Amino acid sequence: MPVPRPDQSAVTPRRLLRDVVYEKMLAAVMDGTIELGERLNDDELVAWLGVSRTPVREAIAKLADQAILEIEANRYTRVTAPSYDEFVDTVEVGYHVWSLYAERAVPALTDEQLQFVLGVLDARLATFEAREGEDPVALDDMNATLLQAAGSPSLVRLSAASGPRLLVLVRRAAAAGHFPWEQAEAFTRALRDAFAERRADEVGRLVREQPSTWDDFFEAVRASGLYPERG
Amino acid sequence: MPVPTPTVAPEPRRLLRDVVFDKMLTAISDGTLELGERLNDDDLVAWLGVSRTPVREAIAKLADFGLVEIEANRYTRIIQPTEDEIEDTIRSSTELRALIARRAVRVMTAAQRKEFAKLAKEVRATFAKDAGAYPLEFQRIIAFLVAAAGSPALTRMEQTVGARAALMLRLLSGRTGWTDGDAFTDRLAEAVAAGDADAAFAVFDQAAFSDVDDYLAGAQD
Numbered sequence: 337m338p339v340p341r342p343d344q345s346a347v348t349p350r351r352l353l354r355d356v357v358y359e360k361m362l363a364a365v366m367d368g369t370i371e372l373g374e375r376l377n378d379d380e381l382v383a384w385l386g387v388s389r390t391p392v393r394e395a396i397a398k399l400a401d402q403a404i405l406e407i408e409a410n411r412y413t414r415v416t417a418p419s420y421d422e423f424v425d426t427v428e429v430g431y432h433v434w435s436l437y438a439e440r441a442v443p444a445l446t447d448e449q450l451q452f453v454l455g456v457l458d459a460r461l462a463t464f465e466a467r468e469g470e471d472p473v474a475l476d477d478m479n480a481t482l483l484q485a486a487g488s489p490s491l492v493r494l495s496a497a498s499g500p501r502l503l504v505l506v507r508r509a510a511a512a513g514h515f516p517w518e519q520a521e522a523f524t525r526a527l528r529d530a531f532a533e534r535r536a537d538e539v540g541r542l543v544r545e546q547p548s549t550w551d552d553f554f555e556a557v558r559a560s561g562l563y564p565e566r567g
Numbered sequence: 568m569p570v571p572t573p574t575v576a577p578e579p580r581r582l583l584r585d586v587v588f589d590k591m592l593t594a595i596s597d598g599t600l601e602l603g604e605r606l607n608d609d610d611l612v613a614w615l616g617v618s619r620t621p622v623r624e625a626i627a628k629l630a631d632f633g634l635v636e637i638e639a640n641r642y643t644r645i646i647q648p649t650e651d652e653i654e655d656t657i658r659s660s661t662e663l664r665a666l667i668a669r670r671a672v673r674v675m676t677a678a679q680r681k682e683f684a685k686l687a688k689e690v691r692a693t694f695a696k697d698a699g700a701y702p703l704e705f706q707r708i709i710a711f712l713v714a715a716a717g718s719p720a721l722t723r724m725e726q727t728v729g730a731r732a733a734l735m736l737r738l739l740s741g742r743t744g745w746t747d748g749d750a751f752t753d754r755l756a757e758a759v760a761a762g763d764a765d766a767a768f769a770v771f772d773q774a775a776f777s778d779v780d781d782y783l784a785g786a787q788d
Contacts, residue, residue: 352639354627390623397584397624401631403723407582422719429720432666436659489652490659490728493633497727498720 354394357385361395362500365404365415366472366507373417376405381413402500423505423563424554428547430502433494434479439540440486442531449481450531457528464521469510472503505563509553512562516553519546584624587615591625592730595634595645596737603647606635633731646731653735660732663724664709665771668755671715672764679715680759686711687756694748701748702736708755 361381364370381392396413399405406414418426445453456478460470479499483492509515523546530538557563591611594600611622626643629635633656637643648656675683690704706729713725751770758766 352637390620393620393624394627397627398631401628401723403719425718425720429666429718429724433663433724436662488655488659489633490656490731493631493727494659494663494724496631497723501720 353387353391354398357387357391358395358398360385361399362404362504365399366504368508368511370415372415372508374415375408376413376415378411378413402497404501404504418505418563419566420558420563421566423509423557424547426498426501426505427550430498431547432544433491433498434502435540435543437479437483437486437488437491437495438543439536440488440491441482442534442536442539444485444487445481445531445534446485449485450534452481453478453531454528457524457531461521461524461528464517464524467517469515472507509557509562512560514553514556514560514562516550519549519553523549582621583617584621584628587617587621587625588628590615591629592632592634595629596730596734600645602645604645606643606645632727634734648735648738653738656728656732656735660728661771661774663721663728664712665768667709667712667716667718667721667725668758668771669764669768670718670721671712672759672762672767674717675715675759675762680762683711683715683759684756687752687759690752691749694752698748702733702739705736705748706733708752 361370365372370376378389378392381396382389385392396405396407400407400413403416406416408414456474459474463470479495483495506515523542527539527542530542558565591600600606606626608619608622611626612619615622626635626637630637630643634646635643636646646652686707690708693700693704709725709729713722716722751774754770755767758764758770
């Protein structure tokens with residue numbers, strides 16, 4: 337009998353099954369396996385994920401609260417298809433929430449955590465300079481570190497409610513060939529320096545103001561019709 | 568077998584889990600479900616007259632809203648906030664409200680500005696009669712600003728922490744009344760009347776950074 341290989345997504349003690357399912361579904365929306373606006377059915381999801389209906393419903397509920405999915409009647413679920421205004425709104429609010437916990441984290445980061453953050457930002461800068469997409473796992477780890485240092489359960493909640501949708505919508509635009517490369521480079525460089533010097537105010541300001549430097553990017557996205565304008 | 572009497576009837580187009588969520592939220596807010604109280608699926612199913620699934624979905628949402636704690640395979644209970652948690656919630660929700668206020672004032676119509684002036688007057692009048700009423704009146708102000716902001720993202724952010732923040736404020740005000748509710752309302756009314764979005768932001772932002780301890784200290788008098 338073959339030796340079972342350890343499955344990285346296996347439920348470990350105390351890890352809720354609904355969270356494992358949630359992460360799988362989120363990844364599928366981010367990488368386009370599931371498209372924006374696509375309609376999903378409970379039975380299909382149960383078959384794909386190999387779990388019972390309950391954790392699927394719970395994951396759907398969470399993704400619906402994050403406005404990534406919309407629950408419809410009769411066990412159908414639809415991936416949201418935001419308008420252009422909703423896209424801009426998501427970006428502005430998402431970055432503002434990010435600025436709150438990034439700023440709060442600065443004085444509280446241990447030297448080790450700070451080195452980790454700087455490492456992620458350096459790597460991020462390199463990928464942007466090469467006009468390549470950043471490593472989403474590294475960004476997630478960095479933000480998890482910042483949230484932990486910030487020590488605010490409320491900001492964890494606000495981040496969970498705004499971050500995933502922000503990521504999905506920006507990634508989707510990037511997949512369609514739209515991304516503010518120059519601004520991302522400048523931002524990452526300045527942010528790295530601000531963190532290195534432990535300048536909390538500056539970190540907060542840089543993050544908060546990032547969307548306001550994205551006029552060209554927003555215009556390109558608007559013109560593409562990826563997120564349709566609504567009357 | 569007795570026919571279960573539905574005590575919760577979903578309105579047209581309203582998901583059952585949302586109806587259950589609202590019922591439980593009310594029960595937490597008014598103390599029917601006590602802080603720290605353990606939740607039992609069977610009891611909830613019996614009380615609400617629904618199946619396990621909407622109950623579990625509502626609980627999951629309450630957990631995301633920071634009103635319920637789930638310890639997998641151990642217990643599910645209503646939160647029992649510590650002083651640190653109260654301070655964190657108030658500080659973070661105030662930072663969020665600053666953003667909401669700025670967006671609201673930026674997009675508000677003249678008619679809405681008038682409406683807000685009227686609301687501010689009502690709040691002050693209620694507060695003058697009953698200082699303990701401020702948390703509830705404050706919620707009316709927040710609700711107005713959230714609606715006026717017209718931002719789906721901000722509305723969702725408010726939903727994430729608002730109920731928890733309201734609960735915390737009620738806990739605090741249970742100990743004493745608020746001393747600076749008038750000044751706060753006045754400053755906000757001024758900013759709205761002037762259409763000054765940045766000033767509206769500052770009213771909340773300054774409250775956030777002028778020592779949250781004041782809130783807690785004021786609650787200890």
